Amino acid sequence: MSNFPQQPHCLAPAFGGGAAPPPLPSAAGGGQPVRDRKIASAEQLVLDLCEPDLRENALGELSKREIFQDLAPLLWNAYGTIAALLQEIVSIYPFLSPPTLSPGASNRVCNALALLQCVASHPDTRILFLNAHIPLYLYPFLNTTSKTKPFEYLRLTSLGVIGALVKVDDTEVISFLLQTEIIPLCLRTMEMGSELSKTVATFIVQKILLDDVGLRYICATAERFYAVGQVLGSMVTSLAEQPSTRLLKHIIRCYLRLSEHPRACGSLNNCLPNMLKDGSFNNYIDDPTTRHWLQQLLHNVGGINRVANLQGGLDHIIGS
Numbered sequence: 001m002s003n004f005p006q007q008p009h010c011l012a013p014a015f016g017g018g019a020a021p022p023p024l025p026s027a028a029g030g031g032q033p034v035r036d037r038k039i040a041s042a043e044q045l046v047l048d049l050c051e052p053d054l055r056e057n058a059l060g061e062l063s064k065r066e067i068f069q070d071l072a073p074l075l076w077n078a079y080g081t082i083a084a085l086l087q088e089i090v091s092i093y094p095f096l097s098p099p100t101l102s103p104g105a106s107n108r109v110c111n112a113l114a115l116l117q118c119v120a121s122h123p124d125t126r127i128l129f130l131n132a133h134i135p136l137y138l139y140p141f142l143n144t145t146s147k148t149k150p151f152e153y154l155r156l157t158s159l160g161v162i163g164a165l166v167k168v169d170d171t172e173v174i175s176f177l178l179q180t181e182i183i184p185l186c187l188r189t190m191e192m193g194s195e196l197s198k199t200v201a202t203f204i205v206q207k208i209l210l211d212d213v214g215l216r217y218i219c220a221t222a223e224r225f226y227a228v229g230q231v232l233g234s235m236v237t238s239l240a241e242q243p244s245t246r247l248l249k250h251i252i253r254c255y256l257r258l259s260e261h262p263r264a265c266g267s268l269n270n271c272l273p274n275m276l277k278d279g280s281f282n283n284y285i286d287d288p289t290t291r292h293w294l295q296q297l298l299h300n301v302g303g304i305n306r307v308a309n310l311q312g313g314l315d316h317i318i319g320s
């Protein structure tokens with residue numbers, strides 16, 4: 001490893017194939033040289049990721065904030081960087097079960113995940129990231145059930161990477177996630193995670209449902225539909241004790257989307273939590289969008305009710 005090139009020549013393609021322009025002696029307050037210095041130091045830190053002794057510091061520094069806009073292509077194109085990040089990830093697999101992950105090790109991997117999130121968010125690297133099947137490396141973290149901080153932090157950061165992928169509506173992303181069975185993993189976090197990781201997991205399910213392929217997938221079998229419905233329902237129940245308007249918003253959006261599927265809408269008639277129907281949350285939803293979604297949901301589900309009642313009434317009249 002120590003004979004890796006120290007000159008950032010391997011990074012040049014990230015900047016359009018040319019060398020970075022020399023810093024101009026600037027009359028305008030020195031912004032450009034500062035920026036150039038930042039880029040140069042980020043380049044050095046990216047190279048440091050490949051040096052085992054320097055990696056921990058580089059992970060910490062690079063993940064602190066998005067140092068500059070095009071960190072993602074730099075990470076992706078620099079020789080050995082993604083391999084180094086994956087190595088970080090797999091190195092803690094042995095501590096997942098039985099759960100023995102230390103806070104320090106969790107923090108270090110979360111820094112590596114933050115850099116992957118940057119790659120997953122960037123338009124030029126998102127599809128490359130997906131085609132390399134990198135999300136799969138995160139799935140073991142979503143499969144954990146320990147509620148301790150190191151595991152909770154690991155689940156939340158991993159969900160952040162998936163959340164960054166689904167944020168841009170792209171059916172290719174959704175298909176990948178469905179094929180690799182992300183839904184049961186999200187459901188698991190929705191059942192046992194912290195409020196924040198529940199919210200991110202529900203956001204991911206919401207984005208999947210909003211995709212036509214995703215809605216069809218979840219409504220394809222009764223088992224799938226009820227698995228999702230049951231977890232949404234138990235989250236609603238627990239919101240009565242521990243309110244979270246942002247979580248409620250995503251839950252309602254999921255139900256509303258399910259109500260747009262004819263068969264699912266029929267089932268929601270029975271399994272939509274009463275608390276959503278009886279106004280329990282009325283004083284509590286201040287966001288007009290959420291209010292509107294809830295009204296629409298009740299309208300959709302109530303519409304089925306009316307059809308069922310009408311049907312019942314007709315049955316009565318016709319005597320069948």
Ligand code: TRP
Nearest residue numbers: 181183184218223224225227228
């Ligand atoms: N293999 C399971 C299936 O396709 C995956 C799964 C488990 C699932 N629980 C789910 C999919 C809930 C959708 C919803 O059914």
